[in-house]
Amino acid sequence: MSEYSIEEITADHLAHITAVAQGLAGDVRALVDATVRTQVGDDDVAAAREHIAAATALLRREQLPGAFGIRFSATAGKRNWGNAMVGLRNPVAPPMHMSYDGEKITGTVDLGAAYEGPAGLVHGGILAALLDQALGSAAENAGVPGMTGTLNVRYRQATVLGPVTVSAWLDRTEGIKSFAKGTVSTADGVTVEADGVFILPRWARGQSQEDAVRTVGEG
Numbered sequence: 001m002s003e004y005s006i007e008e009i010t011a012d013h014l015a016h017i018t019a020v021a022q023g024l025a026g027d028v029r030a031l032v033d034a035t036v037r038t039q040v041g042d043d044d045v046a047a048a049r050e051h052i053a054a055a056t057a058l059l060r061r062e063q064l065p066g067a068f069g070i071r072f073s074a075t076a077g078k079r080n081w082g083n084a085m086v087g088l089r090n091p092v093a094p095p096m097h098m099s100y101d102g103e104k105i106t107g108t109v110d111l112g113a114a115y116e117g118p119a120g121l122v123h124g125g126i127l128a129a130l131l132d133q134a135l136g137s138a139a140e141n142a143g144v145p146g147m148t149g150t151l152n153v154r155y156r157q158a159t160v161l162g163p164v165t166v167s168a169w170l171d172r173t174e175g176i177k178s179f180a181k182g183t184v185s186t187a188d189g190v191t192v193e194a195d196g197v198f199i200l201p202r203w204a205r206g207q208s209q210e211d212a213v214r215t216v217g218e219g
């Protein structure tokens with residue numbers, strides 16, 4: 001799995017690149033929201049597109065050959081900055097901010113117009129993705145990581161666009177299988193429930209638990 005790598009990084013450099021990455025991703029998220037909601041005329045859209053094309057060309061001057069991958073270092077621990085749900089450097093990620101309280105995980109995220117499904121409501125696929133991430137992270141955090149084998153999602157009531165809380169915890173393990181559960185909540189209460197099976201893949205079995213977390217972990 002060449003997309004996992006280990007690198008040395010100083011605390012100062014980490015602080016610097018964190019700020020740069022968060023700034024850029026935040027700017028692009030703002031651009032996406034502005035794009036969804038803009039009501040300006042054609043001339044302004046054309047002018048904006050020129051600016052966007054110039055910015056894209058600037059960023060393309062030096063690119064990674066592929067995805068960001070997952071990088072480990074002594075200073076930063078695991079950096080999954082390209083992750084589609086939590087990636088610090090990925091403007092597609094809402095992003096969900098994760099916090100850990102023992103084996104319980106809480107993700108907070110503010111879902112704006114870019115995440116709409118039904119009118120004014122969050123797209124169901126986005127909610128499933130957030131739950132996948134949180135449940136997988138709960139298994140990983142409990143030391144029993146795995147790839148998502150099955151994820152069951154029950155949409156109990158509509159999730160209005162806006163602030164959302166995702167909760168996840170490990171329910172039980174059976175050998176190399178971890179069973180995790182979770183919910184999505186808003187001011188309306190629990191809107192979505194999920195349970196999932198996370199499986200340590202064959203190629204990671206036989207490694208130490210620490211190495212398995214390192215090589216299978218993706219959250």
Ligand SMILES: CCCCCCCCCCCC(=O)SCCNC(=O)CCNC(=O)[C@H](O)C(C)(C)COP(=O)(O)OP(=O)(O)OC[C@H]1O[C@@H](n2cnc3c(N)ncnc32)[C@H](O)[C@@H]1OP(=O)(O)O
Nearest residue numbers: 133136137140145146148149150201202213216217218219
């Ligand atoms: C570090 C941490 C991470 C941390 C994670 C952090 C957050 C992650 C969040 C994002 C998660 C993702 O998106 S992950 C990406 C989406 N998922 C994937 O791409 C997974 C693709 N699928 C696979 O790679 C594979 O099918 C696996 C790994 C799921 C299983 O393959 P395998 O390893 O060959 O499994 P195998 O030996 O045949 O079976 C082992 C046991 O699992 C059962 N089993 C096999 N497949 C499934 C299944 N889909 N659903 C249920 N159960 C299954 C079998 O019946 C068997 O049970 P028994 O007979 O032993 O009882």
